[in-house]
Amino acid sequence: MRRLVVSLCSFALVLVSLTSLSEAAPPDVSYYSMKLPAGMTVADLIRDGYDVGHGHGSRPTVIATPSEVGRLRARGVVLGKTGDVYQPVPRSEPGGSTYYGGYHTTAGHEQHNAEVASAHPDLVKLYDVGDSWKKVKGQGGHDIQALCITKLASGDCALTSTGKKPKFVLHTQIHAREIATGEIAYRWVDLLVSSYGVDPEITALLDTRELWVVPIANPDGVDVVASNPSRPVLQRKNLDNSAGGCPAADAGVDLNRNSSFQWDVQQGGPCDETYPGAKAVSEPETVAIQGLLDAIFPDTKGDVGEPAAADTTGVMLSLHSFGNDILAPYGYTNTDAPDKAKLVALGKKMGQFAGYPVSTGDGGVGYFAPGATDDWLYGTRGVPAYTFEIGPPSGACAGFLPAYSCVSSTFWPALKPALVYAARAAAAPYGKLPVTSG
Ligand SMILES: [Zn+2]
Incomplete structure (x- = not known):
């Protein structure tokens, strides 16, 4: 019984540290292509604080969180998700080469x-x-x-x-x-x-x-x-x-x-x-x-x-x-x-x-x-x-x-x-x- 309690405590500790890690991680962001409504420009969106890319020869791209996506859609921007920002990689420690x-x-x-x-x-x-x-x-x-x-x-x-x-x-x-x-x-x-x-x-x-x-x-x-x-x-x-x-x-x-x-x-x-x-x-x-x-x-x-x-x-x-x-x-x-x-x-x-x-x-x-x-x-x-x-x-x-x-x-x-x-x-x-x- 005592052993079981110890194990559960260790498990709880792991859960706590995983939670704090995910809280410290960068926000959940994805790439979206945009079709802007008439009268709106890419430069307008940059000045409003959005993270917008060139998209020469194609539609402009924005990196956005789910709440930013909601705000852009409310302004008439048509968005299509084009990909995830982060690719899966093996875990490694900061500070190396x-x-x-x-x-x-x-x-x-x-x-x-x-x-x-x-x-x-x-x-x-x-x-x-x-x-x-x-x-x-x-x-x-x-x-x-x-x-x-x-x-x-x-x-x-x-x-x-x-x-x-x-x-x-x-x-x-x-x-x-x-x-x-x-x-x-x-x-x-x-x-x-x-x-x-x-x-x-x-x-x-x-x-x-x-x-x-x-x-x-x-x-x-x-x-x-x-x-x-x-x-x-x-x-x-x-x-x-x-x-x-x-x-x-x-x-x-x-x-x-x-x-x-x-x-x-x-x-x-x-x-x-x-x-x-x-x-x-x-x-x-x-x-x-x-x-x-x-x-x-x-x-x-x-x-x-x-x-x-x-x-x-x-x-x-x-x-x-x-x-x-x-x-x-x-x-x-x-x-x-x-x-x-x-x-x-x-x-x-x-x-x-x-x-x-x-x-x-x-x-x-x-x-x-x-x-x-x-x-x-x-x-x-x-x-x-x-x-x-x-x-x-x-x-x-x-x-x-x-x-x-x-x-x-x-x-x-x-x-x-x-x-x-x-x-x-x-x-x-x-x-x-x-x-x-x-
Ligand atoms: Zn650059």
């Missing part, structure tokens, strides 16, 4: 960066290009790390615009919850350092290009995402809570609205997912990334309406999720960029490997991105710069948090040839584009 089935944490990326730099001193330079918001505030945080990969010769990877080799920049996970993007950078780095002298095409790239990689542009945000390894937190922004007035989960600045090109205060308030900050370049992460791009690319462009010099070199890709599409400049307006035809032509070449279409402006959905990193680079320096939205709008491997197996099965096979092509095109992106073999 991976989470959610294999995705790398900020610490995992930092360890990887240090290892490849140390193992390949003839191919890799590792830079600290600035600090995260928490680091500036003395609350832990991280350096913003950038790798430059090339067969190093005198003057290469010198963090100046005078180097001889054209530059390709891969910039990922500026939106922390777009977790597949950092993994693409991780694999790109591994591909480059392991293929020199082995694969003729990659060897030629390292002999003739500087291949810059910023794997984690928002490291504090990635720490939050990875803090729940089984159900990652949907943190998009950095952790700057200085504006005040928001629940902790909603605070932060959207680093992809914070650049000094066409910065727009109208993008949202401090609690919104697209809050652009108190002013342009208010965030240390933006200072770091803009500073890096400013250092390595010469200015080949005049005013916003003037074209870039025809002999401009360089290409930048900023990876995001999701939608399986490519956004070419400008993203802040539907007014055509002066080099629109050439920007779209290169976008289509890169997109053919993954089957991604190319759009500009708002893509017809009323969702602009003023203050974005790619618009800044093209708009101020003339370098072709693109947003790639990784992952389909619905179905397997959709969403911000796809199963880790999607990286190998779907994303990397589609992106690898696109990245190689982009790096090749960096020599003359407005000239004769490289022939594609595929």
Whole structure:
């Protein structure tokens, strides 16, 4: 009898701890496609605090709790559930180098960066290009790390615009919850350092290009995402809570609205997912990334309406999720960029490997991105710069948090040839584009 009582007590304790775990878990959210009533735009819903995605070429998507679904339906929005946010993964503890089935944490990326730099001193330079918001505030945080990969010769990877080799920049996970993007950078780095002298095409790239990689542009945000390894937190922004007035989960600045090109205060308030900050370049992460791009690319462009010099070199890709599409400049307006035809032509070449279409402006959905990193680079320096939205709008491997197996099965096979092509095109992106073999 006594033994039975003890067993029951243990069982009750287990029940209590399971209950408190589920209470601490992120809210029950799903993806829905939306058909908006006349007179309502995606931008309206973002300003009302809804978490809405681009949906270029398809219907806009919202991540919503059951109560948010009810409120949207009451306003006349037609919603169709397209999938679950969370995929089942084995339970794991926070604080390791991976989470959610294999995705790398900020610490995992930092360890990887240090290892490849140390193992390949003839191919890799590792830079600290600035600090995260928490680091500036003395609350832990991280350096913003950038790798430059090339067969190093005198003057290469010198963090100046005078180097001889054209530059390709891969910039990922500026939106922390777009977790597949950092993994693409991780694999790109591994591909480059392991293929020199082995694969003729990659060897030629390292002999003739500087291949810059910023794997984690928002490291504090990635720490939050990875803090729940089984159900990652949907943190998009950095952790700057200085504006005040928001629940902790909603605070932060959207680093992809914070650049000094066409910065727009109208993008949202401090609690919104697209809050652009108190002013342009208010965030240390933006200072770091803009500073890096400013250092390595010469200015080949005049005013916003003037074209870039025809002999401009360089290409930048900023990876995001999701939608399986490519956004070419400008993203802040539907007014055509002066080099629109050439920007779209290169976008289509890169997109053919993954089957991604190319759009500009708002893509017809009323969702602009003023203050974005790619618009800044093209708009101020003339370098072709693109947003790639990784992952389909619905179905397997959709969403911000796809199963880790999607990286190998779907994303990397589609992106690898696109990245190689982009790096090749960096020599003359407005000239004769490289022939594609595929
Ligand atoms: Zn994004």
